Amino acid sequence: MARRSPGRYDPPDPTLCRKIPTIDELDERLEDAETPYETIAAHEQLAAAWRSRDLRRAQRHARQALRLARETGDPDAIGWTLIGAARVAGAMQRYAEAERLLDGARSLAAHCSSLACAAQVYHFRAVLFEHIGRISAVRGEIEMAFELAERSGNDGVLGWILTTVAANLRMLGRPSEALDLTYRARRIAESVDDRELQARAVNSLGATAFDLEDFPAAVGFLEESITIAASIGDREVVVNCRMNLANVLCLLGRHAEARSAIELAAVDQESIAPRSRVMLGVFTASILEQSDEPAEALRVIDEALAMCESERIPSPIDALAIRARALYGIGEVDLSIDGHLTAIEQARSRGEQLTACTTLESLASVLELAGRHEDALRYHKEWKALQSEISGAEQQRKAAQVALRAEVEEAERGRERTRREADELARALDERGRELATISLQFVEKSKLLEAVVREMNELSGMVDPTALRSVRALVRRIESNRESGSYWSRFDDRFEEVHVGFTAELARRCPQLTPMELRLCALLKLGMSTKEMAELLATSADNVEVYRYRIRRKLGLDRRTSFAQYFALVQPTTRIEAVPA
Numbered sequence: 001m002a003r004r005s006p007g008r009y010d011p012p013d014p015t016l017c018r019k020i021p022t023i024d025e026l027d028e029r030l031e032d033a034e035t036p037y038e039t040i041a042a043h044e045q046l047a048a049a050w051r052s053r054d055l056r057r058a059q060r061h062a063r064q065a066l067r068l069a070r071e072t073g074d075p076d077a078i079g080w081t082l083i084g085a086a087r088v089a090g091a092m093q094r095y096a097e098a099e100r101l102l103d104g105a106r107s108l109a110a111h112c113s114s115l116a117c118a119a120q121v122y123h124f125r126a127v128l129f130e131h132i133g134r135i136s137a138v139r140g141e142i143e144m145a146f147e148l149a150e151r152s153g154n155d156g157v158l159g160w161i162l163t164t165v166a167a168n169l170r171m172l173g174r175p176s177e178a179l180d181l182t183y184r185a186r187r188i189a190e191s192v193d194d195r196e197l198q199a200r201a202v203n204s205l206g207a208t209a210f211d212l213e214d215f216p217a218a219v220g221f222l223e224e225s226i227t228i229a230a231s232i233g234d235r236e237v238v239v240n241c242r243m244n245l246a247n248v249l250c251l252l253g254r255h256a257e258a259r260s261a262i263e264l265a266a267v268d269q270e271s272i273a274p275r276s277r278v279m280l281g282v283f284t285a286s287i288l289e290q291s292d293e294p295a296e297a298l299r300v301i302d303e304a305l306a307m308c309e310s311e312r313i314p315s316p317i318d319a320l321a322i323r324a325r326a327l328y329g330i331g332e333v334d335l336s337i338d339g340h341l342t343a344i345e346q347a348r349s350r351g352e353q354l355t356a357c358t359t360l361e362s363l364a365s366v367l368e369l370a371g372r373h374e375d376a377l378r379y380h381k382e383w384k385a386l387q388s389e390i391s392g393a394e395q396q397r398k399a400a401q402v403a404l405r406a407e408v409e410e411a412e413r414g415r416e417r418t419r420r421e422a423d424e425l426a427r428a429l430d431e432r433g434r435e436l437a438t439i440s441l442q443f444v445e446k447s448k449l450l451e452a453v454v455r456e457m458n459e460l461s462g463m464v465d466p467t468a469l470r471s472v473r474a475l476v477r478r479i480e481s482n483r484e485s486g487s488y489w490s491r492f493d494d495r496f497e498e499v500h501v502g503f504t505a506e507l508a509r510r511c512p513q514l515t516p517m518e519l520r521l522c523a524l525l526k527l528g529m530s531t532k533e534m535a536e537l538l539a540t541s542a543d544n545v546e547v548y549r550y551r552i553r554r555k556l557g558l559d560r561r562t563s564f565a566q567y568f569a570l571v572q573p574t575t576r577i578e579a580v581p582a
Contacts, residue, residue, distance in 0.1 A: 023049055040068050040077055044084050055092050062088045075111035082108070083120055086128075095132050102128065115152035119145050123161045126168075142168050159188035159197045163204050175211040182208055199229040199237050206241070210248060218248050235268040239276055243283045250287065258287055274311040278304050282319045289322055294329025301326060317347045317355045325362055333370050340366065357386045489520070496523050506571050513555045521548050525564045 026049055030042035043065035050058035062085040069077035086101035102125050109118030122145035129137045142165050149158040162185035169178040182204045189198035206221035222245040229237035242265035249258035262284045269277050281304030288297035301323045308315045324339030340363035347356035360383035367376035497504070503526065504519055514522070517538075524534045531549075535542045549564075558567055 036068055036072055037077065040065050040072075040081060043068070044081060047084055047088055051088055051091055055088065058088045059085075059092065075108045076113050076117065079105045079108045079112050079117040079121070083117070083124060086124060090124075090128055090131070095128065098128055099125070114154065115148045116154040116157045119148035119152055119154070119157050119161060121145075122148065123157075123164055126164060130168075138168060155188050156192050156194055156197070159185045159192070159194065159201070162188070163197070163200055166204055166208070170208060170211055175208050179205070179208045179212070195228055195232045196234055196237075199225050199232070199234060202228060203237060203241050203244070206244060206248075210244070215248055215252055219245065219252075222248065236276060239265045239268050239280060243280060246283060246287060250290065255287070255291055259291065262287055274307060278307055278311075278316065278319075280304075281307070282316055282322065285322045285326070286318070289326050289329065292329075294326040298323065298326040298330065315346075317343055317350065317352050317359075320346060321355060321359045321362065324359070328366050333366065336366055337363065337370075353386065353390050357383060357390055360386060492523075496527075500526060503568075503571055507568075510571065511555055514552065518548060518552050518555070521545070522552060522564075522568070525549075525552075526568045528565070 023046070026042060026046045030039065030046065033039040033042050043061045047058045047061035047065060050061065062081070066078070066081040066085050069081040072078075082101050082105035086098045086105070089095075089098035089101060102121055105117070105121045106125075109115075109121055112118065122141045126138050126141035126145060129141060142161075145161045146165055149161045152158070162181045166178040166181040166185065169175070169181065182201055186198060186201040186205065189195075189201050202221050202225040206218045206225060209215075209218035209221055222241050226238055226241045226245070229235075229241065242261045246258040246261040246265070249255070249261060262280075265280055266284065269280055281300050285297040285301040285304065288294075288300060301319055304319055305315055305323070308319075320339065320343035324336050324343055327339055328336035340359055343359045344356050344363065347353070347359060360379055364376050364380040364383055367373075367379060493504075500523075504523060507522055508514060508519060521534065521538070524537065529537075531542050531545050535545045538545065553564075556567060558564070
């Protein structure tokens with residue numbers, strides 16, 4: 001790996017995707033960059049800004065940021081830029097490349113200065129897996145992302161991951177839990193002043209309120225989200241919210257307002273990704289078809305299907321079904337029937353049973369109105385059979401959700417038990433640690449007292465007769481012998497082993513050159529004692545302790561930048577609760 005640049009890399013934003021007011025500002029920031037890190041951050045922000053407008057430009061900036069990050073050799077810079085490049089690759093539907101980049105970031109995460117990068121890696125892996133249909137892998141990635149985000153202390157990252165966790169809970173049919181997490185994400189967004197996160201959290205609140213069938217609340221949240229997203233120029237979120245709002249308004253029978261929401265969304269269609277433009281067309285055509293404007297609905301849906309072909313996007317089955325119904329509306333009965341059959345065939349081939357069911361019902365109605373009663377009856381029976389099948393599958397899905405919920409709850413109870421056991425262990429070890437510190441301090445005080453007594457007796461030795469002098473000197477020798485007695489160190493070693501199980505043995509295994517005295521000094525360093533305190537405990541001078549420290553550092557191969565505390569933190573054999581006596 002290349003040399004590391006001076007300083008430390010801070011990502012431009014925890015999410016790598018906050019909108020900057022203008023591209024020109026970012027270009028100026030890139031031109032004014034004076035350090036490698038400033039240049040990397042500017043390229044990252046430009047990649048994020050271009051991602052919703054021009055994917056090829058976004059890709060160029062993301063690759064440039066990654067190249068420069070690799071030149072620094074800084075794991076933080078490389079990890080964050082790999083995530084940025086993966087997000088661009090995902091937007092370009094290069095899913096294998098996106099997964100490869102995220103795997104690279106994951107392998108670096110352990111070397112990064114914070115857990116925020118690792119949390120985002122697992123977060124975006126979950127988003128990617130959900131997008132490409134690897135649903136079984138999503139939950140594990142989300143749980144890991146959530147755990148790392150909470151431990152990282154980075155509220156911005158945690159807020160974004162909470163929205164993903166909430167979306168997953170909605171998929172599992174747990175909207176109430178999703179609502180709680182989304183409210184928490186919203187509070188975080190407000191506390192860190194992340195307007196984009198706030199817009200997405202409020203949008204998620206709207207979707208969750210819709211799931212809970214609180215349609216008025218859903219309308220309020222979606223309108224609020226539109227206002228926030230518009231204020232930061234996030235056109236993608238604005239359009240998405242307007243489409244969701246139109247859907248809710250249709251269900252409430254407010255068709256004129258739904259039509260207005262869709263028309264406003266269409267104003268921004270040039271600034272959003274092709275896939276979003278297609279979905280906007282499908283929404284618009286659906287509302288036009290429901291508003292008895294089949295000719296206009298047909299025009300809009302044909303434009304959407306043409307875009308699917310030009311952008312190589314799979315045609316949504318809903319679009320084919322809407323087109324078939326619009327054809328009937330303009331009197332093209334035969335073409336409508338053919339369109340219905342095509343939509344049903346495509347829906348079945350893609351496993352979209354619900355769309356196939358609604359299209360079968362529509363086809364039966366068209367055939368009935370066209371006087372083809374026998375065919376209408378046949379497709380009506382198919383519709384009823386498929387409806388029953390879907391109903392059975394829905395019941396199975398709900399049963400599976402109940403089973404999954406029970407499994408998750410049992411796992412959570414297991415984690416809670418583990419946390420309680422860990423807390424008990426921590427309390428027991430903390431108690432032993434305080435006891436060990438007390439023993440050590442008592443011995444220091446005892447050593448000080450004995451040293452003072454010896455000093456005074458030596459001063460008095462010149463003032464007594466020879467017979468008394470011999471007695472004084474014998475008493476001094478007894479005191480010195482007591483100071484150097486191994487009884488204290490035996491107690492100390494026992495208590496130290498209870499608190500830091502296997503530390504001394506593991507350190508001796510790693511560095512066999514350490515002498516018994518040096519190992520003892522390492523134990524005192526592990527406890528965080530000062531040079532003066534260690535000198536008093538060891539009945540030696542502070543200068544001698546400094547010499548010992550120098551020799552230990554040399555034997556362990558530690559440079560000046562690495563403290564003993566940092567090194568000893570890595571020498572931690574597994575500790576079990578049984579190792580702590582009651």
